[in-house]
Amino acid sequence: MTIGIIGGTGWIGAALGRALLATETVEAQDLVILNRSGPREDYFGHKVQWARDCRDLVERSEVVVLSVRPQDWPGLDFAGQGRLVLSVMAGVPIAAIGPRTVRAIPNAAAEIGASYSPWVAGPDVTRQDRARIAAILSAIGREEELTEESQLDLMTAVPGAGPAYPALMAVAIMRYLTDQGLPRSVAEHAAEAVICDAARLLSGRMAEAEAMVQSYVDYAGTTAAGLLEAQRLGFDTALQEGFAAATRKAASLAG
């Protein structure tokens, strides 16, 4: 299978290109890259094809990945020519791209093969196309087909943000601890313990998240005092409003 990535040196496009090569989902000679800055001799240790423009890339590719920013889409001289298209663009609807399009929303954990990439297929996407898309997205983590394109704005707002909200919480943890006089290095260790290590207790057990919070509240110790005060001051409300603002922004990208 030949795969072309438009935006193949960007954040997501490069993570995907590198993962496709590392997992041997595609051979280097079957990977075609297009970006704005031009060809590079080395693409993650491989010699790949470089396209001159969109038309050249589409002609050389069985599957075309669209990984430019939504604001660059209107200016892109793109015609799918009946190819299977995988778009990771936030907000750009299938109808604007073509009927044999799959829209997926990965996240930055694609860099470490840990993305969650929900996707929705357009009307002309076949069973074989679906299998190809699943294989491509599996290179960067877990994939899941959804039924409604409207669900993708929610996926863009929440899992699409990847590590952003955990990073925000890490910043809050570190600011609190350093404000109390702890060295920055200790604050970093403490934030990592909470955000990266302790959170692994939830891995594969998300159905138990509410029970986990409740168990701390019922314990009635120090954590309960903190959780209840944070909730009283609007911790949950602030996140709900943040997610809603991100969802509105995703919906507005369609223009």
Ligand SMILES: NC(=O)C1=CN([C@@H]2O[C@H](COP(=O)(O)OP(=O)(O)OC[C@H]3O[C@@H](n4cnc5c(N)ncnc54)[C@H](O)[C@@H]3O)[C@@H](O)[C@H]2O)C=CC1
């Ligand atoms: N960064 C993220 O965490 C996520 C991004 N997305 C979506 O992925 C898409 C790509 O985003 P990023 O990788 O973050 O952006 P980026 O800015 O890092 O990469 C965009 C790439 O597009 C290329 N490009 C732009 N205009 C071009 C043109 N006319 N011809 C050829 N190449 C062109 C640039 O050279 C660059 O390589 C966006 O549509 C975004 O909504 C989706 C989920 C998560």
Ligand SMILES: O=C(O)[C@@H]1CCC=N1
């Ligand atoms: O923040 C963004 O706009 C990108 C696109 C979807 C998630 N992250």
